[in-house]
Amino acid sequence: MxxxxxxxxxxxxxxxxxxxxxxxxxxxxxxxxxxxxxxxxxxxDYKPNVSARSLRKGRSDFIALAVPEMGSPYFAELGAEISRAAKRRGITVLIDQTEGEAAAERFVLDGMRGQLIDGIIFSPITTAPARLTAADTGKPLVLLGERPAGGQFDHVAVDSVQASYDATTHLVSIGRRRIAAIGVGGGAGTGAVRRKGYRKALKAAGLPHDPALELAGTGYHRPDGAASMRELLALPEPPDAVFCFNDLLALGALRSLAEAGLRVPEDVAVVGFDDIEDGRYHSPSLTTISPDKEWLAENAVALLLDRIAGNGGSTHRDLTVPYTLQIRESTAG
Incomplete structure (x- = not known):
């Protein structure tokens, strides 16, 4: 009993x-x-009745974190930071993996109906900006990532245009003139936003835009980076540097360069984005854009709890995550 x-x-x-x-x-x-x-x-060994307690308090002290994939080191590291930030405030985080599926993201935007949560931190991949603007979640929601908040939700993200500009400018500063980009995409997502910064840096340096040096690939994982790097090396005039739009792509590219017998950074310099732990311990270690994940987590949780408490007003808030360019062996030798 x-x-x-x-x-x-x-x-x-x-x-x-x-x-x-x-x-x-x-x-x-x-x-x-x-x-x-x-x-x-x-x-x-008494266990309080969470449902009854929630009815009395008017909240559950549970929030949801909805991300595309927990197998991604970036989202795993970010999820851990968000969980720690919430725990310090007495809040438990439930994690939902959407896999970027439209139906799963719609479920999140519908407020995860029937789930015992007070609010949601959401990193969308496939949802169009117009859908974000029209969404009626019924629960407080904070958006992460590149997609614009549409004026309705609080939003926390790195300035990916400026960060990509800085990454590409670093490659220019070490004398590289044929700089490729891996992870380019259309729409309003990560690839399109980071491509803007990459192209802006090339233009500022007086370097020509060569479409052959921009590869979209089929995803953002190590095999995609490896395949794109092999394609670039097959060009009549291969690149002397590559900016990969996340670290997994960069790690895949480094593998293909090693298999081709090329030296990094002497023959080809490589920069990534995200500063995952794997890149710090790879040989060569990876130069990368390093977002402050702890700052991101603290502020995303604080914004959400502020909304849950009924504060913040009707105007959405956009917060820009600090970042640094971590220069390591893949560009510094």
């Missing part, structure tokens, strides 16, 4: 109301009384 609140009260020698007050972290409970109740809870 499950332990009841009255069982805890009897063991601690206090009223049921006092046990409830301790569980709900109400003030004005003496340290001695709190200790007795907590000891009784531990001894009886």
């Amino acid at each position: 499950a332990t009841r609140l009255s069982d805890v009260a009897a063991r601690a020698g206090v009223s049921v109301k006092t046990v409830s007050n301790v569980i709900n972290d109400y003030p004005h409970i003496t340290a001695q009384t709190r200790a007795k109740v907590e000891a009784a809870i531990a001894a009886l």
Whole structure:
């Protein structure tokens, strides 16, 4: 038989109301009384009824994080930071992997109907900006990533145009003149946004735009980067540098360069984006754009909890994540 609140009260020698007050972290409970109740809870292995507690408080203290894939080191690292930021505030994070599927992203934008959560942090991939603008989530929501918030939701993202400009300009500064880009895409997503910064840097340096040096690939994983790098090396005039739009693409490109017997950075310099742990320990270590993931997590969670509390007003807030260019062996030798 499950332990009841009255069982805890009897063991601690206090009223049921006092046990409830301790569980709900109400003030004005003496340290001695709190200790007795907590000891009784531990001894009886009492598990509070989350649903009933949520009805009383008007919230569950659960939030959702919806991302395309947890197998991606970037999203795994970011998810860990968001979980830590929420835990410090007494909030539990439930993770939903959308795999970038339209139906899964619609479910998120519909507020994950029926789920016991107070709000959502969401990194969309396939959802069009118009859909984001028209969405009626029914729950507070904070957007991450490149897609514009459409004036409705709070939004936290790196300035990918400027960051990509800085990454490409770094390659120019070390004397590279035939700079390729891997991960280019259309629409309003990551590839299109980072391509703007790449092209802007080429133009500022007086370098020609060569469409043959821009490869979209089929995805953003290591095999995609490796395949794109092989394609670039097959050109009549291969590149002397490559800017990959995430670190997984860069790690794949480094593999193809090694298989081709080319030296990095002497023959081809490589820059990535995201600063995942794998890139720091690769040989050569990877030069990359390093977003401040802890800052991103802290601010995304704070924005969401502010909305859950009914604060923030009607105007959406756009926060820009700080970043640095981490120069390592793939460009510095």
